[in-house]
Amino acid sequence: MIDYVRTSTVRHSPTGPRRKATAGIAVLAMTLSACGLFGPDQPDTVSQEFVDALNADDVQAAAALTTDPAAASAAITALYDGLGNKDGTFARTDVQESGDDAGTFTMEVTWPFAEGQEWKYSTSGNAAKQGDDWKITWDPAVLAPGLTEDTTVRYTPTTGRPPKVLSSSGAPILTEQVVTLVNLDQGADTAAVAALLAPLAPTITPASLQKDVADAQGKPVTAISLRAEDLAPIEAQLTALPGVTLVPQARLLSTDKALASPTLSGLADLWQQGQDASAGWAVQLVSADGSAESIAGEDGPVAPDITTTLDLPMQTAAERALADMPQQAAIVALRPSTGAVLAVAQNAPADALGPIALTGLYPPGSTFKTVTTSAALQAGSATIDTVLPCPGTENIEGRQIPNDDQFDLGQVPLHTAFARSCNTTMGRLAVGLPADALQNAALQFGLGVDYVTPGLTTVTGNVPIADSSAARVESAIGQGQVTASPFGMALVAASIARGSTPAPMIVTGQPGTADRTAPPVPAEVTADLRTMMRETVTGGTATALQDIPGLLGKTGTAESGNGPAHGWFVGIKDDLAFAVFVATGDSSAPAVQAAGRFLR
Structure with a gap:
């Protein structure tokens, strides 16, 4: 099962340092039968060792306890990378034997992200005896529900509908819009680019672009950012030029590009505060083709529109x-x-x-x-x-x-x-x-x-x-x-x-x-x-x-x-x-x- 909740517990950011809580993990294992994998003659059973290694963030030790150490190591590393931290806590909560040479176990996992964001879930795994050793039968789903050899998990912050900044009459002043960055590489034809951009920005010349490219020392340089209506007439010509890359990007812009009040900066800051306050979160199951499905998370509160007094x-x-x-x-x-x-x-x-x-x-x-x-x-x-x-x-x-x-x-x-x-x-x-x-x-x-x-x-x-x-x-x-x-x-x-x-x-x-x-x-x-x-x-x-x-x-x-x-x-x-x-x-x-x- 998958359970996700908001909590008021203060937690560190996904990338910040954090000490794991390990007390009380896997107490139930001590009551199990007195033979095989889970017997009293093996207090450090393979399932408990696997849990302990995960709580210690010891990827290699955990992977070595599985039937496919290479695949397990890659999956555990991808789990940490995708979730952005190693702060998950693993607790073994149930163990069942399946004869003398096999058994099953379950884990309760808690994964904290930003404050108020916590992913809780349960997984199950199998163990089997191989010769004289016991191993966790490798299956990526032991780490997280739905995980396979062809998928990974990913934590991502989310935002809701972008608010609008409105005039006193209700007309939009600032809205989130898509602009396109015109990026140039070293081999770009600066004369051809300048010819297309100069009508929009007269200060752009072949010489100015050539200097920008040279100063970038091999890195791409942004010549200009264009609104959709400015890009449309020249998009095909720019796309056809070698060394030119068009990169769309969402930005908060005035609905009328002629509007240039110094109040817009403060209103944009207020808009961003609303966006930040509306942040939610999601854990996504990501397929090999890049498609993603949310398996946990919560939407944030809706950021209200900002009605200004501007006439x-x-x-x-x-x-x-x-x-x-x-x-x-x-x-x-x-x-x-x-x-x-x-x-x-x-x-x-x-x-x-x-x-x-x-x-x-x-x-x-x-x-x-x-x-x-x-x-x-x-x-x-x-x-x-x-x-x-x-x-x-x-x-x-x-x-x-x-x-x-x-x-x-x-x-x-x-x-x-x-x-x-x-x-x-x-x-x-x-x-x-x-x-x-x-x-x-x-x-x-x-x-x-x-x-x-x-x-x-x-x-x-x-x-x-x-x-x-x-x-x-x-x-x-x-x-x-x-x-x-x-x-x-x-x-x-x-x-x-x-x-x-x-x-x-x-x-x-x-x-x-x-x-x-x-x-x-x-x-x-x-x-x-x-x-x-x-x-x-x-x-x-x-x-x-x-x-x-x-x-x-x-x-x-x-x-x-x-x-x-x-x-x-x-x-x-x-x-x-x-x-x-x-x-x-x-x-x-x-x-x-x-x-x-x-x-x-």
């Missing part, structure tokens, strides 16, 4: 808004009411640097004035209507601060200074604040908070305590030691829109967990910020977007320290908050233009 039309719009920009650029869009991540996009120059939309840290420039103004309003330093100076440049506590092109507004209300982005006004306000005021105000909007979010790796930013007046002036305008990621500034915009910081979420129902909690911003302060952000669009630095109904925003330009300044725009429209970042854009204009393409 595919919005994701596509964000990618298109950035596609033709020569600088690194990124857009992150969130739903303030829930924290749902709606879109995360970056262009090819940004991709070359990694997931900058989620983890890249840059000075946020004047978009940080949302935080500075919040801190000033909460401290009572000013109201939205307080008239303040906005000179073209000012020396504030030894730090000379200019406005962009040194524009001078004279005396204006705070809301105007915000909308027109007066550096001098903000610097002067910040000087009078406590050293930790800007840091605390930033934390209230999620900036500087670390989140553990299933399927999403993010860094929001860093706003250190400003111990000196000069440091507070720098921080007030998003320079100095202040840094933020595009994700972090999108979270700031979402916090202003919502009135509190939402927990970010990319998998539906699985919001992130913050490493700290800041007190909420007073409702009247976030209301004032929204008013000022609306004025930024209608009469401030973002009037290029004033045709978009209801849009709120804040522009930003930040000195990069080496080259043109970075450009920013953060915006709010209904239940949408977003940030646009353009590296070395030299002003906020490219970011504003990208925001317009995204929204329109």
Whole structure:
């Protein structure tokens, strides 16, 4: 019989070291008859010696006790190899005599694999006297049920139906698909291969392939991996070329190959975790022709599909808004009411640097004035209507601060200074604040908070305590030691829109967990910020977007320290908050233009 069960006993991996449990094996043999093979004058009978040799992993000793040592040795070795370990325990449980020269015995076998995976079965064998010696009559089935001279057994992990990664509308984003590796040997015609592949990958040339082949030093080299739709038109030509081998392989891929969000990596990791958790196992009886039949095992739990918060039309719009920009650029869009991540996009120059939309840290420039103004309003330093100076440049506590092109507004209300982005006004306000005021105000909007979010790796930013007046002036305008990621500034915009910081979420129902909690911003302060952000669009630095109904925003330009300044725009429209970042854009204009393409 064959019995397989799950058990909670902790066991080693198939290839790991493990001490066998041998106590109590074959006690029943001592009660058998007092003659022949199983008599008391032979306490170490051939059947017990066979069991003992198997438990000691002594292949040669066990094989030598059989009528066909060569075949037995090969079968026992194949058993160990096929099951991936030597951890099976064998117990002789019954012995029967068949006259003076023959007998039968049974064994109970337990074979552990990974944790919770254990194969239990019973086998029987025969023994006979050959001259003065007793031998196990060789039959592979004594080792495992159904085993013959022409079969082997094999342990294999199994997985169930691959889950899908879905958009918020239920459309597939990532699915397991078959790709084909185009592998080249030393003798491959690289010119012919390049001619076929160059339309799909322009960087592939005869010279590049020849170098790859040479560097491989005789080993096959993969020139490219192709999706089914890309392979089909050229498959016959590739197959006909000498030195070219096509190798199919299952991979998790985006359903639309144009989709290139940096969120896909984290979602793929989450998918793999689900696949790993769904793992089952099987022991297969493998025939000489390679066909296999499962004789033991258990399926794992079904891995559920992963429903994300990503909005595919919005994701596509964000990618298109950035596609033709020569600088690194990124857009992150969130739903303030829930924290749902709606879109995360970056262009090819940004991709070359990694997931900058989620983890890249840059000075946020004047978009940080949302935080500075919040801190000033909460401290009572000013109201939205307080008239303040906005000179073209000012020396504030030894730090000379200019406005962009040194524009001078004279005396204006705070809301105007915000909308027109007066550096001098903000610097002067910040000087009078406590050293930790800007840091605390930033934390209230999620900036500087670390989140553990299933399927999403993010860094929001860093706003250190400003111990000196000069440091507070720098921080007030998003320079100095202040840094933020595009994700972090999108979270700031979402916090202003919502009135509190939402927990970010990319998998539906699985919001992130913050490493700290800041007190909420007073409702009247976030209301004032929204008013000022609306004025930024209608009469401030973002009037290029004033045709978009209801849009709120804040522009930003930040000195990069080496080259043109970075450009920013953060915006709010209904239940949408977003940030646009353009590296070395030299002003906020490219970011504003990208925001317009995204929204329109």
